[in-house]
Amino acid sequence: MELLQYDFMQRALIAGLITALVCPVIGIFVVVRRQSLIGDGLGHIAFAGVTGGYLVGLYPIVAAAALTVFGSVMIEFIRRRHSEYADMGLAVIFYAGAALAVIFGTLVRIPSSGMLSFLFGSIMTVTYTDLALIMVNAVLVITTVYILFDKLIITAFDEDVAEVSGVNTFWVNMFFSIMTALVVVTGMAVVGILLVSALMIIPVAAVQGLKLGFRDTMAWAVTFSVVSVLTGIVLSFHLDIAPGGTIVMSAVCLYIFSLIWQSVSQMRSRAKGNAAALPQDSR
Amino acid sequence: MCGIKLDNIYFSYSGTSLLSNINMQIVSGEFIVILGPNGSGKSTLLKLMTGLIRPMQGTVEIEGIPVQEFRKSGRIGYVPQNYGRNTGFPATVEEIVKMGLVSQHTSLSKVASRHIVGHMLTLVGMEEMRKRRISDLSGGQQQRVMVARALAGNPGALFLDEPTSGIDPEASAKIYELLKHLNTTLGVTIVMVSHDVEKATRWASRVACVNYGLCYFGDSGEYRKRHGQDPHSWFTGA
Numbered sequence: 001m002e003l004l005q006y007d008f009m010q011r012a013l014i015a016g017l018i019t020a021l022v023c024p025v026i027g028i029f030v031v032v033r034r035q036s037l038i039g040d041g042l043g044h045i046a047f048a049g050v051t052g053g054y055l056v057g058l059y060p061i062v063a064a065a066a067l068t069v070f071g072s073v074m075i076e077f078i079r080r081r082h083s084e085y086a087d088m089g090l091a092v093i094f095y096a097g098a099a100l101a102v103i104f105g106t107l108v109r110i111p112s113s114g115m116l117s118f119l120f121g122s123i124m125t126v127t128y129t130d131l132a133l134i135m136v137n138a139v140l141v142i143t144t145v146y147i148l149f150d151k152l153i154i155t156a157f158d159e160d161v162a163e164v165s166g167v168n169t170f171w172v173n174m175f176f177s178i179m180t181a182l183v184v185v186t187g188m189a190v191v192g193i194l195l196v197s198a199l200m201i202i203p204v205a206a207v208q209g210l211k212l213g214f215r216d217t218m219a220w221a222v223t224f225s226v227v228s229v230l231t232g233i234v235l236s237f238h239l240d241i242a243p244g245g246t247i248v249m250s251a252v253c254l255y256i257f258s259l260i261w262q263s264v265s266q267m268r269s270r271a272k273g274n275a276a277a278l279p280q281d282s283r
Numbered sequence: 284m285c286g287i288k289l290d291n292i293y294f295s296y297s298g299t300s301l302l303s304n305i306n307m308q309i310v311s312g313e314f315i316v317i318l319g320p321n322g323s324g325k326s327t328l329l330k331l332m333t334g335l336i337r338p339m340q341g342t343v344e345i346e347g348i349p350v351q352e353f354r355k356s357g358r359i360g361y362v363p364q365n366y367g368r369n370t371g372f373p374a375t376v377e378e379i380v381k382m383g384l385v386s387q388h389t390s391l392s393k394v395a396s397r398h399i400v401g402h403m404l405t406l407v408g409m410e411e412m413r414k415r416r417i418s419d420l421s422g423g424q425q426q427r428v429m430v431a432r433a434l435a436g437n438p439g440a441l442f443l444d445e446p447t448s449g450i451d452p453e454a455s456a457k458i459y460e461l462l463k464h465l466n467t468t469l470g471v472t473i474v475m476v477s478h479d480v481e482k483a484t485r486w487a488s489r490v491a492c493v494n495y496g497l498c499y500f501g502d503s504g505e506y507r508k509r510h511g512q513d514p515h516s517w518f519t520g521a
Contacts, residue, residue, distance in 0.1 A: 032371075150382070157374070161432075166355045166358075213373065213378050
């Protein structure tokens with residue numbers, strides 16, 4: 001446990017574990033609502049927020065949070081108004097975020113190392129201020145999901161059924177969008193804007209095939225996510241490689257392992273079924 | 284127990300009149316089936332009754348309360364036509380049924396909600412499947428679970444949009460039997476959209492035939508007598 005002796009590693013581990021917890025908690029809803037690319041779209045807005053923050057002298061994570069929340073609210077408005085072209089709104093906001101990031105970046109002339117740390121994450125350089133903001137975001141997200149849990153599930157399952165059942169789906173969707181934005185900003189410091197969506201989606205994808213209930217799927221996705229983050233941080237420390245990429249590749253490896261395990265289990269149960277179906281004398 | 288009243292309803296879509304001059308009074312404990320050709324406005328009528336869409340003119344009331352207000356109580360049971368769009372949804376049967384308690388979850392203890400879920404599953408004959416994932420069930424079994432979910436909130440009325448579409452005839456017959464059982468023994472008011480004219484008119488007490496307006500609203504036996512010799516006229520109500 002040599003790595004725990006370093007102050008920066010302790011902060012990295014705490015930030016990583018918080019991110020590992022909140023990403024799949026929101027990610028499972030994102031997956032079942034078929035909005036798996038929303039994290040990428042919001043990530044681009046977050047990047048515009050970071051560069052915009054440098055431009056106006058705001059702390060980058062605070063500026064990113066503000067702009068990403070605004071973007072998520074816009075995406076939800078467009079989705080509600082044009083439900084048949086829900087992904088169109090996401091694409092428009094996605095491109096607007098990328099374009100703004102480029103414009104702000106040229107205006108303020110941010111050093112390329114600074115840009116790269118937000119794009120690909122810089123968990124080892126997480127400051128106490130970053131950690132405090134990540135914690136505040138996480139508390140907001142977990143508390144909201146806890147309070148709205150039943151309403152979020154039924155709205156994700158079928159919005160019409162939720163509406164008829166007395167759920168105010170407008171506000172549930174709006175809160176959900178804002179929480180997704182906060183999770184993107186939380187993950188930004190850990191795995192970077194380009195990879196934050198991976199921590200929301202891959203652990204859920206790895207567990208989806210296990211055919212569990214909703215709560216169990218969420219619990220196992222969080223477990224996979226925590227294992228990916230811990231493995232990624234430890235490996236990147238010892239091998240001196242990029243932590244963001246290592247964390248995501250650990251999650252991808254777990255996903256592949258899960259797919260293989262599911263295939264083997266299916267083959268075994270099929271073989272058992274065939275054996276049971278054979279007549280006595282042919283065995 | 285729940286009476287439903289539609290008064291002078293008019294609804295148009297993209298400037299084209301879809302439903303006009305709809306007046307209906309559904310008495311508590313009735314079993315109504317809505318028939319009509321494709322695109323005639325059957326599902327739209329059901330959505331107006333559940334408050335999912337608002338009419339351009341007229342009012343919809345349940346128990347004398349405007350439907351938009353009434354549904355806040357969570358006492359409308361609704362089984363949509365295309366719930367199957369989310370077939371890979373990671374939830375067990377009991378988690379799906381528990382969704383029906385969404386408007387009451389804060390006032391219910393875990394034991395009470397588990398009891399209600401168990402009771403609803405027993406009612407639809409799915410108690411043994413409670414731990415199974417919904418996507419592992421057959422179409423007919425999934426529909427039974429959807430009915431259990433819709434009933435969990437103790438609804439005044441149960442609205443179903445083509446609950447037997449895509450289901451084999453045997454499973455479809457079981458769904459009808461279940462609905463009739465709920466209607467006769469528990470007194471649940473049922474309003475159902477169906478394409479299955481033969482079966483639906485056999486089980487329902489009254490028929491509403493929709494074709495850009497209400498072309499028939501009356502006794503199902505009478506409807507069968509009038510249109511029994513000419514199946515093509517069943518949908519049009521001619």
